[in-house]
Amino acid sequence: MGKTLAEKVWDAHVVRRAEGEPDLLYIDLHLVHEVTSPQAFDGLRLAGRPVRRPDLTLATEDHNTPTLDIDKPIADLTSRTQIETLRRNCQEFGVRIHSLGDVEQGIVHVVGPQLGLTQPGLTVVCGDSHTSTHGAFGALAFGIGTSEVEHVLATQTLPLRPFKTMAINVEGTLKPGVTAKDIILAVIAKIGTGGGQGYVLEYRGSALAGLSMESRMTICNMSIEAGARAGMIAPDETTFAYIDGRPHAPKGKEWDAALEYWRTLYTDDDAVFDAEVTIDADELEPFVTWGTNPGQGLPLSASVPDPESFADESEKAAARRALEYMALEAGTPLRDIAVDTVFIGSCTNGRIEDLRAAAAVVKGRKKADSVRVLVVPGSAKVRLQAEQEGLDKVFTEFGAEWRHAGCSMCLGMNPDQLAPGERSASTSNRNFEGRQGKGGRTHLVSPLVAAATSVRGTLSSPADLEPVG
Amino acid sequence: MEKFIRHTGVGVPLRRSNVDTDQIIPAVYLKRVTRTGFEDGLFAAWRGDETFVLNNPAFASGSVLVAGPDFGTGSSREHAVWALKDYGFKAVLSSRFADIFRGNSGKQGLLTGQLSQDDIELIWKALENAPGTEVTVDLDQRVVTCGEIVAPMQVDDYTRWRLMEGLDDIGLTLRHTDAIDDFEAGRPSHKPRTLV
Numbered sequence: 001m002g003k004t005l006a007e008k009v010w011d012a013h014v015v016r017r018a019e020g021e022p023d024l025l026y027i028d029l030h031l032v033h034e035v036t037s038p039q040a041f042d043g044l045r046l047a048g049r050p051v052r053r054p055d056l057t058l059a060t061e062d063h064n065t066p067t068l069d070i071d072k073p074i075a076d077l078t079s080r081t082q083i084e085t086l087r088r089n090c091q092e093f094g095v096r097i098h099s100l101g102d103v104e105q106g107i108v109h110v111v112g113p114q115l116g117l118t119q120p121g122l123t124v125v126c127g128d129s130h131t132s133t134h135g136a137f138g139a140l141a142f143g144i145g146t147s148e149v150e151h152v153l154a155t156q157t158l159p160l161r162p163f164k165t166m167a168i169n170v171e172g173t174l175k176p177g178v179t180a181k182d183i184i185l186a187v188i189a190k191i192g193t194g195g196g197q198g199y200v201l202e203y204r205g206s207a208l209a210g211l212s213m214e215s216r217m218t219i220c221n222m223s224i225e226a227g228a229r230a231g232m233i234a235p236d237e238t239t240f241a242y243i244d245g246r247p248h249a250p251k252g253k254e255w256d257a258a259l260e261y262w263r264t265l266y267t268d269d270d271a272v273f274d275a276e277v278t279i280d281a282d283e284l285e286p287f288v289t290w291g292t293n294p295g296q297g298l299p300l301s302a303s304v305p306d307p308e309s310f311a312d313e314s315e316k317a318a319a320r321r322a323l324e325y326m327a328l329e330a331g332t333p334l335r336d337i338a339v340d341t342v343f344i345g346s347c348t349n350g351r352i353e354d355l356r357a358a359a360a361v362v363k364g365r366k367k368a369d370s371v372r373v374l375v376v377p378g379s380a381k382v383r384l385q386a387e388q389e390g391l392d393k394v395f396t397e398f399g400a401e402w403r404h405a406g407c408s409m410c411l412g413m414n415p416d417q418l419a420p421g422e423r424s425a426s427t428s429n430r431n432f433e434g435r436q437g438k439g440g441r442t443h444l445v446s447p448l449v450a451a452a453t454s455v456r457g458t459l460s461s462p463a464d465l466e467p468v469g
Numbered sequence: 470m471e472k473f474i475r476h477t478g479v480g481v482p483l484r485r486s487n488v489d490t491d492q493i494i495p496a497v498y499l500k501r502v503t504r505t506g507f508e509d510g511l512f513a514a515w516r517g518d519e520t521f522v523l524n525n526p527a528f529a530s531g532s533v534l535v536a537g538p539d540f541g542t543g544s545s546r547e548h549a550v551w552a553l554k555d556y557g558f559k560a561v562l563s564s565r566f567a568d569i570f571r572g573n574s575g576k577q578g579l580l581t582g583q584l585s586q587d588d589i590e591l592i593w594k595a596l597e598n599a600p601g602t603e604v605t606v607d608l609d610q611r612v613v614t615c616g617e618i619v620a621p622m623q624v625d626d627y628t629r630w631r632l633m634e635g636l637d638d639i640g641l642t643l644r645h646t647d648a649i650d651d652f653e654a655g656r657p658s659h660k661p662r663t664l665v
Contacts, residue, residue, distance in 0.1 A: 015645070026653075043504050057663060081502055096664055155643060159642065
């Protein structure tokens with residue numbers, strides 16, 4: 001019997017297999033940030049252990065970093081301590097770090113691919129659940145806890161039991177204005193926030209072939225919101241072209257050898273998935289969430305659902321609670337929901353393509369007076385590239401705030417937060433209660449919907465806008 | 470990780486059941502960046518109460534916690550084990566432990582020994598009648614002794630072996646360093662490196 005893509009990558013990394021024990025899996029790339037690493041480094045120090053492979057480890061500062069006044073000391077003491085601790089740890093253990101102000105600094109999941117470090121067939125881990133992003137390259141990439149971070153630092157391996165595999169077939173052609181974000185929000189709405197538990201999701205099908213790497217990363221990024229350990233997409237010419245020429249891409253003969261290997265990374269025709277789900281791409285519309293988990297989403301043309309319409313009792317209760325927290329009434333058209341803040345950024349939608357898409361919508365327009373618009377590039381490099389393309393001017397003339405790179409309002413660990421009761425349209429990945437600030441209310445949307453919403457002040461798609469001029 | 474074969478120390482009677490990890494260490498202590506120094510957060514909500522057992526000087530230097538049933542329920546935070554260890558506890562005895570807490574403890578060298586509730590009651594009485602009484606936890610023989618009381622202790626074979634060998638998860642993996650070396654020798658040279 002053939003193997004799935006996930007099984008091929010897994011099997012290629014088994015250091016040791018023994019009856020009744022987890023597999024010992026080799027880790028090709030370990031990404032580190034300031035929030036989940038301090039105790040791991042301290043554990044090494046206590047045990048007198050070194051980092052086994054600093055040359056397979058990379059640290060960036062992202063979760064806590066401010067997006068304004070980055071040349072000044074960080075005001076929040078906890079944030080400053082975590083960042084200073086990471087810097088000290090990296091220096092002591094010989095780990096490469098890209099600090100605030102460095103041209104390669106940015107969200108860990110934007111930086112890895114941008115440097116060409118994320119490649120097909122790798123195992124990639126990070127103490128962050130959105131590590132699944134890197135699966136867009138055909139890597140097996142997943143988030144780990146702090147003890148596991150220490151384990152990987154010390155041994156470059158992890159003891160793990162194999163994951164199950166689930167195929168997500170996205171067949172058909174996307175309508176204009178429908179993007180990767182809409183695909184993944186529709187997938188999560190379909191299988192639920194626990195539907196992927198224990199699985200690696202492999203996204204396949206005709207609708208994916210034409211997607212850029214940025215779009216594929218958006219899809220894999222949110223696999224965790226369906227409960228999955230990882231998400232993957234088989235590499236193809238689009239993948240290879242994206243990597244070619246990046247700073248850490250293989251060169252010369254190494255490139256040829258790598259390419260030969262990468263071309264073997266697909267699910268065999270006779271492989272069997274543990275589960276399969278199919279999504280009709282032709283039917284998809286711009287998707288937005290109305291509730292307080294990423295599975296509570298609907299097409300923008302729909303209305304806030306009536307909790308009583310859910311058959312399942314726990315879904316009914318969850319919907320009731322969500323509507324109360326979100327201060328929404330059943331039956332309200334989603335397009336009538338007014339927001340205070342629009343956030344464009346995060347490891348889900350903070351890459352150059354996302355900023356280009358949003359800029360194309362707002363170019364030559366003015367934002368709604370009632371809305372604050374925050375544009376936060378996913379990395380310092382993305383910010384620079386956007387500035388070279390003049391996107392920063394498009395945004396600032398529109399009335400948006402052009403910020404420095406980081407996780408920012410996605411999780412509100414830095415000063416970029418919603419005030420209690422404020423409502424956002426956000427291109428990030430989680431609409432949990434209080435995620436973007438205590439009492440804040442989040443609607444997850446694509447960059448196109450975020451941009452159009454910032455023009456009209458209510459949840460909107462570009463199709464709802466009057467032509468410019 | 471230090472080997473655990475036998476330990477003798479002052480027993481601390483914690484007459485409470487369902488002590489969850491939020492009670493062992495509240496969330497406010499989780500912002501730290503170190504793996505040590507969590508002793509001040511241990512049972513923080515109760516330490517202000519003069520009658521709390523650890524506020525009795527005779528128990529303050531305790532190293533064997535004798536707790537009620539269902540110890541360590543709730544959040545999976547590893548800090549709960551760190552706090553107990555940092556305070557100086559080497560072993561926790563109870564008639565029932567929460568799974569995640571027991572798993573976390575085993576990985577970090579804190580012995581969780583299961584005794585019958587009857588034996589726990591006997592030990593509580595002995596400790597309360599003479600605060601400062603020592604308890605001996607013999608992992609090798611799987612027996613707890615406290616004065617005249619001799620109580621059988623349940624610890625699964627695998628955890629017992631790990632504790633007696635002093636092996637944490639990383640220590641266990643490092644026993645296979647040869648396999649890791651071999652694997653690395655065969656890794657293709659086109660795989661990326663972060664340092665050049």
